Amino acid sequence: MSDAQESPNPVPPNPLLALAERTGKWTMSSVTEIGFAFVLLLESFYWVIMGRSRKQPVRLPSIFVQCMDIGIGAIPIISAMSFSIGMMLAIQGIYSLKLFGAESKVVIGVAFSMTREFGPLITGILVAGRSGSALAARIGTMRITQEVDALRVMGINPVRFLVAPALLASCVMVPALTFLSILVGLSGAGIYVVVDLGMTFPAYIDNIIDILSVDDVMHGLVKSLVFGILIAMIGVVNGSSVSGGAEGVGKVTTRSVVQAISAIIVTDMIFAFVLTRW
Amino acid sequence: MTSKPAIEVIDLVTHYGNRRILNHINLTINTGEIMVIMGGSGSGKSTLLNHLLGLLTPSTGHIRLLGKDITKAKPMELTALRQKMGVAFQGGALFSSMNVLENIMLPLREHTNLDEATMQIMARMKMEVVSLAGFENLMPSELSGGMIKRAALARAIVMDPRVLFCDEPSAGLDPVVSSAIDDLILTLRDAMNMTVVVVTHELESAYKIADRICVLDRGDILAVGTVAEIRGSTNERIQNLLNRRTEETEMDPDAYLRRLTDDPLLPRAASR
Numbered sequence: 001m002s003d004a005q006e007s008p009n010p011v012p013p014n015p016l017l018a019l020a021e022r023t024g025k026w027t028m029s030s031v032t033e034i035g036f037a038f039v040l041l042l043e044s045f046y047w048v049i050m051g052r053s054r055k056q057p058v059r060l061p062s063i064f065v066q067c068m069d070i071g072i073g074a075i076p077i078i079s080a081m082s083f084s085i086g087m088m089l090a091i092q093g094i095y096s097l098k099l100f101g102a103e104s105k106v107v108i109g110v111a112f113s114m115t116r117e118f119g120p121l122i123t124g125i126l127v128a129g130r131s132g133s134a135l136a137a138r139i140g141t142m143r144i145t146q147e148v149d150a151l152r153v154m155g156i157n158p159v160r161f162l163v164a165p166a167l168l169a170s171c172v173m174v175p176a177l178t179f180l181s182i183l184v185g186l187s188g189a190g191i192y193v194v195v196d197l198g199m200t201f202p203a204y205i206d207n208i209i210d211i212l213s214v215d216d217v218m219h220g221l222v223k224s225l226v227f228g229i230l231i232a233m234i235g236v237v238n239g240s241s242v243s244g245g246a247e248g249v250g251k252v253t254t255r256s257v258v259q260a261i262s263a264i265i266v267t268d269m270i271f272a273f274v275l276t277r278w
Numbered sequence: 279m280t281s282k283p284a285i286e287v288i289d290l291v292t293h294y295g296n297r298r299i300l301n302h303i304n305l306t307i308n309t310g311e312i313m314v315i316m317g318g319s320g321s322g323k324s325t326l327l328n329h330l331l332g333l334l335t336p337s338t339g340h341i342r343l344l345g346k347d348i349t350k351a352k353p354m355e356l357t358a359l360r361q362k363m364g365v366a367f368q369g370g371a372l373f374s375s376m377n378v379l380e381n382i383m384l385p386l387r388e389h390t391n392l393d394e395a396t397m398q399i400m401a402r403m404k405m406e407v408v409s410l411a412g413f414e415n416l417m418p419s420e421l422s423g424g425m426i427k428r429a430a431l432a433r434a435i436v437m438d439p440r441v442l443f444c445d446e447p448s449a450g451l452d453p454v455v456s457s458a459i460d461d462l463i464l465t466l467r468d469a470m471n472m473t474v475v476v477v478t479h480e481l482e483s484a485y486k487i488a489d490r491i492c493v494l495d496r497g498d499i500l501a502v503g504t505v506a507e508i509r510g511s512t513n514e515r516i517q518n519l520l521n522r523r524t525e526e527t528e529m530d531p532d533a534y535l536r537r538l539t540d541d542p543l544l545p546r547a548a549s550r
Contacts, residue, residue, distance in 0.1 A: 054354065055357075055389075056357070056388075141374070142373075145369055145371055145374070146367045146368075146369060146371040147371050147372075147373055147374070149328075149331075149333055149367065149371065150365065150367055150371035150373075152331075152332075152333060152360075153331050153332070153333065153360055153363070153365045153443075154360060154365075154384070154385050154388070154389075155356070155357040155358070155359075155360035155361050155385075155388075155389065156384075156385075156388050157353075157357075161388075
């Protein structure tokens with residue numbers, strides 16, 4: 001009895017038990033993080049709605065600054081990538097449809113895949129890489145340099161001051177960028193289709209408008225809204241869990257990009273599955 | 279100086295994980311007093327400061343700040359209370375995305391409805407006080423260590439707080455700047471009857487500004503008293519701290535061996 005008390009860990013660890021313990025710990029920490037993300041999300045919306053009456057408004061200028069960062073700054077890269085993807089879809093589409101002699105049907109494929117899949121996906125992945133990581137790094141650094149503590153002791157709620165503007169900006173800008181991405185991607189595809197199939201550009205556009213319904217566009221945009229929330233929350237949760245100085249900031253930045261992109265792809269799959277059934 | 283207390287710490291116990299950091303701390307800081315909290319590394323002084331700022335929640339015990347129990351205060355009350363306190367963090371904690379003037383103006387911008395010009399004038403006045411005039415447009419990354427500390431101090435006093443907390447205000451600064459900051463703290467107290475809590479281990483600075491000194495050691499308060507009382511203390515650990523003597527801890531050969539070998543079984547075997 002006294003022996004057991006004196007030596008803190010006398011039993012050699014069983015590898016299976018250790019595995020179970022690791023899995024358990026990992027599950028616990030994952031659940032904690034997801035819970036934390038939901039709390040932050042609710043708290044952000046709380047401040048957006050109630051901030052003014054509690055004398056802590058979420059300020060418009062800080063939302064605009066975030067919109068510039070997340071949205072406007074990403075326009076060139078998102079345009080370039082969407083253009084390439086659109087064109088690639090047209091090239092591959094024509095190549096594979098040639099097998100059936102149905103090249104002219106490429107417009108259908110391009111229209112659906114760009115609006116429903118590639119637009120939101122490209123935008124989500126690029127914004128996650130550009131802004132999700134930046135958000136994690138910024139909040140992580142602010143924690144380490146005690147700037148978050150400084151906010152709290154000034155009576156400024158960090159969620160209201162840091163998280164809510166980024167979340168709102170993300171909710172507005174990711175769908176907006178997705179819309180841009182869809183337009184640019186369809187144009188990119190159009191250029192190739194026009195040249196390769198000898199169609200006129202106005203005819204191509206008419207064709208696209210005939211094929212697409214508002215539902216298809218909404219499918220893409222709603223999905224991108226979810227991506228926007230995911231990117232912001234994953235960035236913030238990782239940033240605020242930082243520990244261990246500059247190296248820690250690097251780690252959470254990488255982690256937030258990987259998590260955000262994985263979350264986007266999995267969510268995309270779930271969306272596709274659920275929404276094609278209705 | 280026997281007015282009503284600005285800060286009362288009542289029976290404060292805190293843990294970090296399973297480790298107990300503060301042991302039943304009781305401390306009263308009077309209005310208009312400069313209290314210096316001293317102690318070696320790991321004595322719990324930073325933890326105590328974080329509790330006074332309401333950044334941590336104690337395991338048990340209470341902290342009354344300006345008569346309000348911050349361990350029980352509602353968020354709104356805490357926000358109101360925090361507008362009456364200023365904090366200068368050790369590393370400055372200036373917001374790196376804002377220039378010096380914007381940093382100093384931030385509390386005004388968030389808590390008052392003053393117009394831009396008035397806020398700028400108020401912030402510039404505080405910059406004059408800490409002799410930073412003319413550096414409004416620099417970013418924190420362009421400032422020297424001393425300037426960062428002074429800018430942080432300016433931001434801490436911009437709302438004219440009733441209580442000012444300074445974490446190592448003069449650590450790592452040259453003697454001239456450090457003594458200027460000490461003078462500034464004394465002036466603030468004299469001019470505005472501010473209560474000032476300073477956490478430091480700079481002895482000279484502590485002797486110069488302190489009305490009373492509180493010496494913390496391993497989570498306990500060793501002594502609270504005036505500069506003369508603390509310097510005259512016969513407690514060995516206080517004298518070690520004051521006279522920069524190295525601590526001669528008793529050597530425990532078993533514990534030493536255990537630390538070296540990291541073997542949990544060793545002390546049992548050795549004690550038999």
